[in-house]
Amino acid sequence: MRHFLGQITFVLLLLPVCSCNSAPSAWRAIPVSPEDTNEQLLLKAANALPHPRQLQWQQRELIGFIHFTVNTFTNKEWGDGTENPSIFNPSELDCRQWVKVCKEAGMKMIILTAKHHDGFCLWPSKYTDHTVAGSSWQGGKGDVVAELARACRDEGLELGLYLSPWDRHESTYGNSPKYNQYYINQLEELLTQYGPVAEVWMDGACGEGPNGKRQEYDWPSYFATVRRLQPDAVIFNGPDVRWVGNEAGYARETEWSPIGVNALDVLEYKINPQAKNLGSFEAIRKANYIVWYPAETDVSVRPGWFYHPAEDDKVKSLEKLLDIYYSSVGRNSLLLLNIPPDRRGLIHETDAHRLRDFGKVIRSTFAVNLAKGTEAWASEQRGSLGFHSAVKIVDGKDDTYWATPNGITTATIEFNLKQAKTFNVIMLQEYIAKGQHIEQFSIEAWLGGQWRNITEGTTVGYKRLLRIEPVTTQKVRLRIDKSRLVITLSNFGLFYQKPIQEILSQ
Ligand code: FUL
Numbered sequence: 001m002r003h004f005l006g007q008i009t010f011v012l013l014l015l016p017v018c019s020c021n022s023a024p025s026a027w028r029a030i031p032v033s034p035e036d037t038n039e040q041l042l043l044k045a046a047n048a049l050p051h052p053r054q055l056q057w058q059q060r061e062l063i064g065f066i067h068f069t070v071n072t073f074t075n076k077e078w079g080d081g082t083e084n085p086s087i088f089n090p091s092e093l094d095c096r097q098w099v100k101v102c103k104e105a106g107m108k109m110i111i112l113t114a115k116h117h118d119g120f121c122l123w124p125s126k127y128t129d130h131t132v133a134g135s136s137w138q139g140g141k142g143d144v145v146a147e148l149a150r151a152c153r154d155e156g157l158e159l160g161l162y163l164s165p166w167d168r169h170e171s172t173y174g175n176s177p178k179y180n181q182y183y184i185n186q187l188e189e190l191l192t193q194y195g196p197v198a199e200v201w202m203d204g205a206c207g208e209g210p211n212g213k214r215q216e217y218d219w220p221s222y223f224a225t226v227r228r229l230q231p232d233a234v235i236f237n238g239p240d241v242r243w244v245g246n247e248a249g250y251a252r253e254t255e256w257s258p259i260g261v262n263a264l265d266v267l268e269y270k271i272n273p274q275a276k277n278l279g280s281f282e283a284i285r286k287a288n289y290i291v292w293y294p295a296e297t298d299v300s301v302r303p304g305w306f307y308h309p310a311e312d313d314k315v316k317s318l319e320k321l322l323d324i325y326y327s328s329v330g331r332n333s334l335l336l337l338n339i340p341p342d343r344r345g346l347i348h349e350t351d352a353h354r355l356r357d358f359g360k361v362i363r364s365t366f367a368v369n370l371a372k373g374t375e376a377w378a379s380e381q382r383g384s385l386g387f388h389s390a391v392k393i394v395d396g397k398d399d400t401y402w403a404t405p406n407g408i409t410t411a412t413i414e415f416n417l418k419q420a421k422t423f424n425v426i427m428l429q430e431y432i433a434k435g436q437h438i439e440q441f442s443i444e445a446w447l448g449g450q451w452r453n454i455t456e457g458t459t460v461g462y463k464r465l466l467r468i469e470p471v472t473t474q475k476v477r478l479r480i481d482k483s484r485l486v487i488t489l490s491n492f493g494l495f496y497q498k499p500i501q502e503i504l505s506q
Contacts, residue, residue, distance in 0.1 A: 029289040032260070038281070045284050046435050046485035048258035048292045055433060057199065057234045057241060058294060058462045059398075061329050063109040063160070064102035065298060065338035067305040068144070069116045072343055077304050079118025081169030085134035088120065093137070093144070093345025095151040101339065101347045103155055105355040106362055110152060111160030111201050111336065114145050114190055119169025123193075127185050130169045149194040160199030160233075161190050165217050166207055174209015180218040184225050191229035200226050201236045241296045244333055245273040249299030249324035251333035252277065254458040257294040257436050260287025279436075279459075294462075297328035300338035301351055307340040315350045318500065321358045330465025332436075357504055364506075365497040370421045371476070372396050372493075380404040380411040382486075393492040401431035401490040409437075409483040413492070415476045422472040426455065427493035428464045436461045440482035446475035460489075470496070 030044045050058070070083040072090075102110050115121050121131035122144035133140045145161070152159045165183060172178040191197055202222065208214055223238050234240035242259075244251050256279020261271055271293075277283055284290055301321070302311045316324075321337075328335040339355060342348050347355075371394050378390035381402065388403040390413045404411050426443055430436055442456035443466075455466050476494065480487050497503075 029261070029291045031289055032284060032287050041284060042281065042484045045258045045279070045290050046437050048290050049435055050257065050292045050294070050432060051240070053232055053234050054240055054292060054294060056232070058334060058432070060108040060158070060198075060334060061463070062105070062107050062325070062335050062337065063111060063199075064098075064105070064107040065162075065300075065305075065336050066098060066110055066112045066148075067116070067300075067307075067338055067340045068345075069113055069122065069306070070118055070120045071116065071306040072341065075308055077306055079116065079120065079168065081117075081119045081130070081167070083118060083120065085120060085130060085132070086136050088132065088135040089137045090341070090343060090345025093142075093147070093341075095144070095148040096154075097346050097352075098148065098339075098341060099151045099155045099157055101352045101355050102157065105337070105359040107157070107337070109158035109160050109198055110148065111162055111199055112145065112148050113162045113164070115163050115167070115186065117164050117166045117168055117203075117205060117207075119164075119167040119173075121186070123189065125186055125189055127182055127189075128170060145190065145194055153195060158198035159194065159196070160201060161194075161197055162201035162203065163187060163190060164203050164205065165215075165222070166203065166205040168207065171210060174211045174213040174215050176213075176216040176218070179209070179215055180221060183217075184221060187222065187225045188229065191226065191233075197230045197233050199234050199236060199241075200230070200238070202238055204237050236296055240293075241334075242271070242293045243273045244295040244297040244328070245275070247299055249297055249335070249337075250327045251295055251297050251331035253331065254280070255295055255332040255461060256280070256459055257292055257332065257432070257461055258284075258290055259293050260284035260289070261291055261293070262288050295333045296336055297324075297333045298336040298338065299324060299328075300340070301354065302338075302340065305338055305340065307342045307348070309342075312348060312350060315348075315354055318354060318357050318361065321354065322361060325358075325362065326465050326467055329463060332459060332461030332463060361497070361500060361503050364503045365425060365495050366427075366493075368495070369394075369396065369427075370417065370423055370494040370496065371415055374418065375416040376413055376492075378402060378404075378411060378413045380408045380487075388488075393489045396491075398429075398490055401434075401488050403431070403434075404487045406486050409480075409485065409487065411480050411487055413478045415478075415492070417474050417476065417494075420472050420474045421494065421496075422470050423494040423496050424468055424470040425493075425495040425497055426466045426468065427491065427495065428457075428460045428478075428489060429462060429491040430460045431488040431490040432462050434488050435485075437484040437487060438480055438482075439484065440480075442479045442481060444477040444479065445471050445473040446477075447471070447473055451477055467497075 124133040259278035376390035
């Protein structure tokens with residue numbers, strides 16, 4: 001994922017909003033003014049809210065990425081578009097095996113490279129002959145997108161599609177209006193023939209066409225096509241979801257979803273996805289608008305995005321995958337983990353095994369929340385009827401939450417676990433339907449007759465996970481030391497991750 005453009009969809013209460021009617025959807029952003037006081041600015045950031053489709057996307061947490069094309073057969077990472085389609089010939093392609101592997105890992109969706117930069121289409125697009133129809137696989141009658149869509153539907157997974165705008169085969173590439181129409185035609189095929197599509201992945205890579213001209217992508221029309229045909233789909237590198245800024249699998253320690261941007265017109269609207277902090281006070285002070293723009297973290301289980309036999313012994317270790325999970329899902333991001341099928345059209349045994357183990361460890365770790373149903377007292381709570389009391393964060397429900405009254409931005413909650421319990425993973429979740437607010441928190445345990453700090457962090461957002469050395473205690477205290485406008489939390493969790501070998505031997 002490289003060059004980056006994006007824009008935002010938004011819902012906002014009580015504050016001035018900029019609604020851009022020419023944009024592909026109900027699309028709102030909060031204008032920032034140089035006259036805003038610091039308090040006004042933070043209030044604006046606190047009032048940035050996710051669109052329902054962004055909320056739904058975030059709740060998927062972990063999704064699978066499948067890179068598969070002619071590169072799998074030429075052993076390349078980027079094909080140049082001159083490949084003969086006949087080389088695409090997986091001997092045992094089985095999308096049900098991909099789905100099984102992804103499900104065992106705990107994934108909720110699979111995104112397939114329907115077309116990568118080489119321009120080869122995994123479905124029989126009628127706009128080019130550079131497709132599976134020209135391949136030897138299934139005598140040219142096959143359709144990988146259809147097979148995966150069916151397998152996902154049968155197993156209850158959602159489908160996402162990657163359609164690379166950069167196309168090194170198509171002769172109209174570089175002839176901007178013609179190629180834009182070609183790209184839209186292909187989007188239309190993919191978004192009308194395969195049932196619901198939950199995410200459209202638009203890579204920002206852009207090279208020169210055969211005429212030596214650079215292609216000017218018509219992003220607004222691309223986005224409008226997705227909205228028209230699949231209104232519930234999120235667009236990656238578009239209005240809904242941003243790239244986290246690296247391909248290593250790590251979100252920032254401080255990862256905000258409300259961020260500052262400088263322009264809303266998609267052709268001008270640029271953020272630096274690698275910037276250290278996009279949502280800090282300093283970042284939004286410099287911006288022209290504040291928008292809800294959450295991060296997706298993409299990484300491959302192998303060094304490459306595509307399958308290469310030489311990487312069979314370079315599949316990431318279970319410990320590394322767990323570290324990535326805690327540093328992406330556990331840092332207010334969504335993890336998009338790539339598992340490339342091999343030349344048989346199957347996910348290699350090593351990768352499949354690793355993902356099964358990964359799923360086992362995650363399921364085992366989060367099976368029992370030791371804080372669930374415990375006694376909890378908050379120093380502050382909104383209202384007197386108990387709708388937002390402290391127990392709401394240990395009731396095991398995602399749609400109930402503890403909140404402080406407006407303007408109360410520090411608070412503590414004390415939990416009595418009734419008997420000493422041992423935990424080494426802590427989870428916090430803000431109720432992000434109401435925004436992302438927490439800037440600093442710490443956790444204390446009652447140890448040796450006094451409160452001792454056991455860990456601390458900055459942002460929380462949809463989910464924050466912290467791994468610590470095992471602590472055994474009966475009482476835990478959560479301190480929210482700094483927040484914007486108000487505090488909300490929907491869940492608090494204490495978990496114990498057993499030694500990995502113990503989990504795997506069960
Ligand atoms: C990049 C592409 O160039 C890579 O090949 C891969 O698809 C990655 C996910 O995005 O921009």
